[in-house]
Amino acid sequence: MKNQRKERGRPIFNGDLCAQRMTKTMKHKISFPHMGKYHIVIGRLLEDLVGENGEVLTAPAITKRTIELGAKHSPEFVCIPFKYNLGNFIEALDNGANVLFHTSGDCRMGFYNEVQEQILRDLGYDFRLCILETNSRNRSLRDMYKMFKSLNPQLTWTRLISSLIFAVRIIFAMDKIEDYVRRNTGFAGDDSLEKIEKRFLTEVANARGMFHVGRIFRRYMKELRAVPLDKPKNPMKIGIVGELYVLMEPFSNYFIEKELAKFGIEVTRFINVSYLLFSPQHKIKHLIKQAEGYVTYEIGADGTDSVAKCVHFARNGYDGIIHLKPFGCTPEVNSIPICQRVSEDFGIPILYFSFDAQTSETGVKTRLEAFYDMISMKRDAGREMPEIPEIPMRG
Amino acid sequence: MYYKYQVMWRSFFEELGLEVVVSPNTNKKILDMGINSSIDESCTSAKVYMGHVEWLIGKCDVIFVPRVVTFEDGDATCTKFYGIYDIVRATFPDANFIHYSIDYDDKQTERKAYKKLGAELGAKKSAVKAAYKNAVAALEAFEKNLESRQEAILKSGDGALKVLIVAHPYNIYDKLIGEPIVRTLEELGASILYADVPDSTRMCGRSKALARSMYWRYNKELTGSVDYYRDKVDGIIFMTTFPCGPDSLAIELIMRKIKDVPMTNLIIDSNFGEAGLNTRIESFIDILEARKK
Numbered sequence: 001m002k003n004q005r006k007e008r009g010r011p012i013f014n015g016d017l018c019a020q021r022m023t024k025t026m027k028h029k030i031s032f033p034h035m036g037k038y039h040i041v042i043g044r045l046l047e048d049l050v051g052e053n054g055e056v057l058t059a060p061a062i063t064k065r066t067i068e069l070g071a072k073h074s075p076e077f078v079c080i081p082f083k084y085n086l087g088n089f090i091e092a093l094d095n096g097a098n099v100l101f102h103t104s105g106d107c108r109m110g111f112y113n114e115v116q117e118q119i120l121r122d123l124g125y126d127f128r129l130c131i132l133e134t135n136s137r138n139r140s141l142r143d144m145y146k147m148f149k150s151l152n153p154q155l156t157w158t159r160l161i162s163s164l165i166f167a168v169r170i171i172f173a174m175d176k177i178e179d180y181v182r183r184n185t186g187f188a189g190d191d192s193l194e195k196i197e198k199r200f201l202t203e204v205a206n207a208r209g210m211f212h213v214g215r216i217f218r219r220y221m222k223e224l225r226a227v228p229l230d231k232p233k234n235p236m237k238i239g240i241v242g243e244l245y246v247l248m249e250p251f252s253n254y255f256i257e258k259e260l261a262k263f264g265i266e267v268t269r270f271i272n273v274s275y276l277l278f279s280p281q282h283k284i285k286h287l288i289k290q291a292e293g294y295v296t297y298e299i300g301a302d303g304t305d306s307v308a309k310c311v312h313f314a315r316n317g318y319d320g321i322i323h324l325k326p327f328g329c330t331p332e333v334n335s336i337p338i339c340q341r342v343s344e345d346f347g348i349p350i351l352y353f354s355f356d357a358q359t360s361e362t363g364v365k366t367r368l369e370a371f372y373d374m375i376s377m378k379r380d381a382g383r384e385m386p387e388i389p390e391i392p393m394r395g
Numbered sequence: 396m397y398y399k400y401q402v403m404w405r406s407f408f409e410e411l412g413l414e415v416v417v418s419p420n421t422n423k424k425i426l427d428m429g430i431n432s433s434i435d436e437s438c439t440s441a442k443v444y445m446g447h448v449e450w451l452i453g454k455c456d457v458i459f460v461p462r463v464v465t466f467e468d469g470d471a472t473c474t475k476f477y478g479i480y481d482i483v484r485a486t487f488p489d490a491n492f493i494h495y496s497i498d499y500d501d502k503q504t505e506r507k508a509y510k511k512l513g514a515e516l517g518a519k520k521s522a523v524k525a526a527y528k529n530a531v532a533a534l535e536a537f538e539k540n541l542e543s544r545q546e547a548i549l550k551s552g553d554g555a556l557k558v559l560i561v562a563h564p565y566n567i568y569d570k571l572i573g574e575p576i577v578r579t580l581e582e583l584g585a586s587i588l589y590a591d592v593p594d595s596t597r598m599c600g601r602s603k604a605l606a607r608s609m610y611w612r613y614n615k616e617l618t619g620s621v622d623y624y625r626d627k628v629d630g631i632i633f634m635t636t637f638p639c640g641p642d643s644l645a646i647e648l649i650m651r652k653i654k655d656v657p658m659t660n661l662i663i664d665s666n667f668g669e670a671g672l673n674t675r676i677e678s679f680i681d682i683l684e685a686r687k688k
Binding site for chain 2: 108330335336
């Protein structure tokens with residue numbers, strides 16, 4: 001711990017850290033499961049940390065095959081992120097990976113890695129599994145250092161900390177850009193915003209250092225703002241809440257945000273990596289306060305968050321809320337009856353989606369369309385801003 | 396409903412001079428009420444729970460809904476237990492509930508939780524303290540008794556098949572969910588051992604042999620027990636309700652790790668057919684018998 005504090009106190013930026021590109025004589029072939037666009041940062045972080053001792057092999061992008069492979073070897077009613085992760089792992093191992101990275105979590109996710117390891121070993125794969133703890137209870141920089149040190153003997157504390165901060169900087173930039181695109185892409189008329197975002201992602205993945213990330217970010221933000229938007233004064237607004245994986249992995253939610261944008265809706269979502277890891281708003285005390293008596297205690301993982309954000313959206317005059325979760329996700333199943341109560345008390349419609357390996361895309365689209373029709377009719381019925389009722393007192 | 400701490404609660408409340416109304420054994424009607432008042436993806440056990448809560452409404456002054464989430468050593472329960480109090484409150488906004496919360500992560504120890512509960516019920520501090528002490532003792536005696544009975548079965552060499560049932564107490568001791576299985580097994584002449592009976596602390600330690608990073612207390616107990624009994628029994632039956640989160644992973648892991656004992660996994664749903672279940676149990680017993688010869 002002493003060591004760590006010392007390193008934190010020092011200036012941590014190491015300019016030419018990323019200039020040391022890797023040579024081709026490598027031992028470890030490292031891979032990790034996908035989640036949305038974050039493979040860019042995770043790949044970059046791992047590359048920086050293992051340096052010349054390894055190569056990062058990003059798993060092939062998620063396709064139908066990924067989920068089929070994953071579902072085939074998974075337990076029957078495990079939640080869907082497990083199946084996606086497993087599919088990613090199998091495809092990565094088939095491509096020659098031999099070190100796999102995984103995270104932990106607060107719900108069932110914390111136990112994913114051990115079961116997945118056993119399944120993959122039963123399938124005859126040989127690999128090493130490393131776990132990046134995200135659970136605040138066991139999160140420790142020291143363990144992380146030890147783990148990467150074993151992969152890369154040349155690793156120093158300075159390198160670890162600076163790479164981490166660098167990765168965090170990229171995540172913040174990505175999330176901010178993504179947030180702007182999400183809010184506005186429905187009003188751009190075409191996909192020009194998304195194209196800009198794509199270019200931004202390729203460039204930021206190869207940024208040379210902290211300040212470079214900042215420069216890239218500002219340049220692209222300017223470019224995004226320059227795109228003319230045809231946005232009405234009081235646009236239709238929808239908030240999205242739910243389980244983090246299906247929220248952040250667009251493949252698993254059938255690109256629901258894009259579909260919504262097509263209707264010309266402003267979409268808001270709080271959950272992203274920077275929010276989950278660093279936002280003071282994500283602290284449980286704050287959430288319970290925000291949920292205004294609907295929850296007394298933490299209801300598990302991100303369930304509390306869903307309820308709190310439902311209340312927030314309802315209070316801020318949103319037209320509707322969409323709640324996403326994997327089939328059988330216990331924390332979110334917990335949150336639904338409470339969200340229903342919020343919906344009733346505030347008169348705000350909520351649409352619930354539950355995703356599994358066999359959800360039909362057309363079904364999702366149809367339900368979205370119907371939901372859109374419903375909220376626009378509700379609006380036309382003369383209630384521009386629904387009245388906010390008094391919260392009934394509850395024991 | 397909650398078979399694990401039933402003795403403790405009853406003793407606590409009765410000591411404080413309160414009348415305890417317990418909902419009856421689960422029946423079809425209670426299950427149906429539960430299905431109607433919970434969302435369809437909720438696990439069957441939780442639906443049964445909701446049914447019992449609904450049954451109690453109007454039959455007593457307050458309904459006790461406990462919340463037990465984390466333990467001394469960082470273990471936790473399934474997230475269903477985290478939320479059950481708030482779910483019940485959201486589903487039945489007009490009913491009166493009383494609760495306690497055992498959450499060591501939040502410094503809410505069991506003693507503290509009972510103290511608060513007692514205060515809320517308007518009892519004297521000293522009375523609460525004594526009631527708690529007696530309740531703990533009652534629970535301990537009850538558990539010891541069960542354990543020694545189980546040991547006796549294990550030692551008796553009457554040649555009957557010994558089958559270990561691995562299931563959460565709230566499932567296997569339930570009249571509607573678990574009892575049909577137990578009954579069928581008894582009719583077939585097997586002697587039954589329950590995985591939840593042996594001492595919790597010891598079993599949690601043992602569970603490391605099969606699952607190194609497990610953190611659900613109740614599943615840890617069961618997993619440890621599987622390790623403890625694996626070479627002492629003829630077969631293992633897992634029983635879980637659809638779609639139980641922890642079980643979905645824990646059972647998969649155990650079944651993949653243990654290769655030398657016959658195992659079967661029975662998944663109970665809210666619209667089950669008893670005949671199909673019986674057939675499966677019968678054929679499993681047949682396999683065990685054939686193997687023993």
